[in-house]
Amino acid sequence: xxxxxxxxxxxxxxxALRYGLEAYFGYPxxxxxxxxxxxxxxxxxxxxxxxQAESEVAAINMVYGAASAxxxxxxxxxxxxxALMAEGLSYIAGSEVPVVVVNMMRGGPGLGNIxxxxxxxxxxxxxxxxxxxxxIVLAPAxxxxxxxxxGLAFELAETYRTLVIIAGDGSLGQMMExxxxxxxxxxxxxxxxxxxRGAAGRDPNVVTSLFLGAEKLEAxxxxxxxxxxxxxxxxxxxxEVATEDADVLLVAYGTAGRICVSALREARRHxxxxxxxxxxxxxxxxxxxxxxxxxxVSGVLVVEMSAGQMLEDVQRVVQGxxxxxxxxxxxxxxxxxxxxxxxxxxxxxxxxxxxxxxxxGGRQ
Amino acid sequence: xxxxxxPVPDGMELVYGYPQSLTDVGxxxxxxxxxxxxxxxxxxxxxxxxxxxxTIGVAPVGCxxxxxxxIKTDFVEAAHGRAPAMATGIKRVLPDRVVFTYQxxxxxxxxxxxxxxxxxxxxxxxxxxxxxxxxxxMTGGQMAPTTLPDMVTTSTPTGRxxxxxxxxxxxxxxxxxxxxxVYITRQSALDIPGIRRTKKAIKRAFLAQMHGLGFACVxxxxxxxxxxxxxxxxxxxxxxxxxxxxxPLETFRMTDDVKALEV
Numbered sequence: 001x002x003x004x005x006x007x008x009x010x011x012x013x014x015x016a017l018r019y020g021l022e023a024y025f026g027y028p029x030x031x032x033x034x035x036x037x038x039x040x041x042x043x044x045x046x047x048x049x050x051x052q053a054e055s056e057v058a059a060i061n062m063v064y065g066a067a068s069a070x071x072x073x074x075x076x077x078x079x080x081x082x083a084l085m086a087e088g089l090s091y092i093a094g095s096e097v098p099v100v101v102v103n104m105m106r107g108g109p110g111l112g113n114i115x116x117x118x119x120x121x122x123x124x125x126x127x128x129x130x131x132x133x134x135x136i137v138l139a140p141a142x143x144x145x146x147x148x149x150x151g152l153a154f155e156l157a158e159t160y161r162t163l164v165i166i167a168g169d170g171s172l173g174q175m176m177e178x179x180x181x182x183x184x185x186x187x188x189x190x191x192x193x194x195x196x197r198g199a200a201g202r203d204p205n206v207v208t209s210l211f212l213g214a215e216k217l218e219a220x221x222x223x224x225x226x227x228x229x230x231x232x233x234x235x236x237x238x239x240e241v242a243t244e245d246a247d248v249l250l251v252a253y254g255t256a257g258r259i260c261v262s263a264l265r266e267a268r269r270h271x272x273x274x275x276x277x278x279x280x281x282x283x284x285x286x287x288x289x290x291x292x293x294x295x296x297v298s299g300v301l302v303v304e305m306s307a308g309q310m311l312e313d314v315q316r317v318v319q320g321x322x323x324x325x326x327x328x329x330x331x332x333x334x335x336x337x338x339x340x341x342x343x344x345x346x347x348x349x350x351x352x353x354x355x356x357x358x359x360x361g362g363r364q
Numbered sequence: 365x366x367x368x369x370x371p372v373p374d375g376m377e378l379v380y381g382y383p384q385s386l387t388d389v390g391x392x393x394x395x396x397x398x399x400x401x402x403x404x405x406x407x408x409x410x411x412x413x414x415x416x417x418x419t420i421g422v423a424p425v426g427c428x429x430x431x432x433x434x435i436k437t438d439f440v441e442a443a444h445g446r447a448p449a450m451a452t453g454i455k456r457v458l459p460d461r462v463v464f465t466y467q468x469x470x471x472x473x474x475x476x477x478x479x480x481x482x483x484x485x486x487x488x489x490x491x492x493x494x495x496x497x498x499x500x501x502m503t504g505g506q507m508a509p510t511t512l513p514d515m516v517t518t519s520t521p522t523g524r525x526x527x528x529x530x531x532x533x534x535x536x537x538x539x540x541x542x543x544x545x546v547y548i549t550r551q552s553a554l555d556i557p558g559i560r561r562t563k564k565a566i567k568r569a570f571l572a573q574m575h576g577l578g579f580a581c582v583x584x585x586x587x588x589x590x591x592x593x594x595x596x597x598x599x600x601x602x603x604x605x606x607x608x609x610x611x612p613l614e615t616f617r618m619t620d621d622v623k624a625l626e627v
Contacts (some may be wrong), residue, residue, distance in 0.1 A: 023457050049456045053449070054482040061446040065453025068440045090445050196454070198461050200417035202456035208441035334496045
């Protein structure tokens with residue numbers, strides 16, 4: 001295959017199609033509408049299902065219906081749309097059908113803006129809908145990783161019969177960079193036994209999240225929790241950069257993680273032993289690896305394009321063993337490498353040591 | 365799975381039996397509720413069309429949330445009002461299957477108004493059975509979008525004041541305006557002739573889907589003796605007189621293709 005210059009939104013849409021996407025339902029929202037536009041043409045070319053829904057509420061329920069029929073299906077959106085989908089996400093979790101959602105995060109709250117953001121971390125990893133569940137949340141930092149994670153997302157969704165959210169941001173959706181698409185892969189060949197496709201020669205299948213009776217619903221929840229525990233054991237993923245001898249550990253995901261690599265290189269040039277842990281799964285969080293690295297460094301700097309959301313997971317893992325500093329920018333502002341470097345210096349004690357984590361965006 | 369066989373003595377013709385598409389369990393519905401009757405009509409139609417094993421039902425939120433315990437087809441359970449969207453997702457990926465939604469008035473004409481209008485307007489090849497009893501039954505008798513003016517409910521304790529609560533929605537009349545709808549009719553399940561006409565309408569609506577003609581919806585005027593505080597018989601008479609006056613029993617849209625179907 002050849003590397004080609006690809007826009008993020010087009011790249012994940014085309015990758016999904018090549019990974020055997022059978023149906024796409026979506027509603028336009030900046031900054032990911034190019035994905036919907038791309039699939040509007042391509043899905044029809046390939047004789048597959050594309051439908052522009054009347055709302056994100058309808059889109060996720062169309063996805064839920066198609067997933068119940070056992071086909072490989074996805075939608076894509078941004079924060080305001082994901083909020084409208086929250087009802088459907090919970091039903092999907094409760095009835096255990098495999099679904100992939102791409103969320104190209106934009107600035108909030110409210111209508112916010114259409115600039116890149118990472119402020120949907122809590123929403124995606126912890127509160128994607130009512131009831132006890134977590135989706136698997138994947139966090140790509142480049143267009144190649146975004147493409148690869150589409151394949152991984154389908155695999156995880158179907159292996160565990162669960163919801164998988166790919167957490168990008170507006171910059172990842174809008175930027176172009178060279179990447180390689182997968183070859184066209186064959187469509188799914190067998191129908192899952194639980195799918196609703198007509199009860200020919202068998203008892204009817206029912207896809208539902210309704211379990212009347214406290215014991216029945218608790219049994220479902222216990223089963224869901226056992227599955228989530230299994231995912232927590234098996235699926236945490238993270239990329240590390242220069243952690244072998246690191247004294248200061250940067251923790252950042254997606255676009256912020258990518259910017260941290262520049263800061264890390266600059267810090268190394270200044271003789272600071274800085275490493276980076278870039279979680280590729282936000283849920284399950286790579287807590288085991290973060291805990292190990294915490295034992296070897298003297299401080300942790302968390303960088304996010306939010307007010308500090310992943311920060312809480314880092315603090316939960318670090319448990320006060322070393323100082324944790326935070327640097328975040330909001331509203332679509334990128335944390336710049338020199339700003340991060342300044343925070344590293346503060347943390348490394350080369351400048352004034354900070355008693356408290358810095359305020360979000362607060363470069364004093 | 366056991367199908368109920370009706371024994372037929374030698375030389376006799378079976379004119380009425382237990383539908384193969386109906387399970388042999390008692391329903392949870394209140395005495396005087398017509399859900400059970402309409403479930404049976406759907407089951408009879410599935411039998412007559414021979415599509416039980418090719419059909420996927422979409423259950424609503426409301427009293428008929430457990431319809432999948434009674435009708436013997438594959439089912440999904442939708443979120444409140446979202447049945448038409450879910451049915452769209454299923455039908456689009458399985459275009460050769462028969463897909464129907466079964467929805468109450470709150471589900472279809474309040475929280476799910478957007479989904480049903482757009483499904484109708486797209487001409488989704490699905491069939492919708494819409495039970496209108498002018499009240500929220502399962503949540504305990506609150507005002508529905510179809511609650512009549514001055515009607516007392518637990519959320520309109522002095523009667524529905526339309527200046528405050530708005531006016532009863534005539535959904536079938538609205539759906540009939542959509543270009544994708546091919547058959548929109550209002551029937552009633554309040555007496556024997558009404559039940560017979562309702563069955564015929566449901567059959568026509570399924571046939572419209574099977575012939576790929578477009579969206580079809582059968583609204584059925586119904587009862588809620590429990591939340592209307594009426595006996596079973598009184599509820600039937602009250603519904604005929606009052607719901608029937610506000611919601612005329614008419615066919616609001618029937619294309620020539622649908623009219624030509626042999627029912």
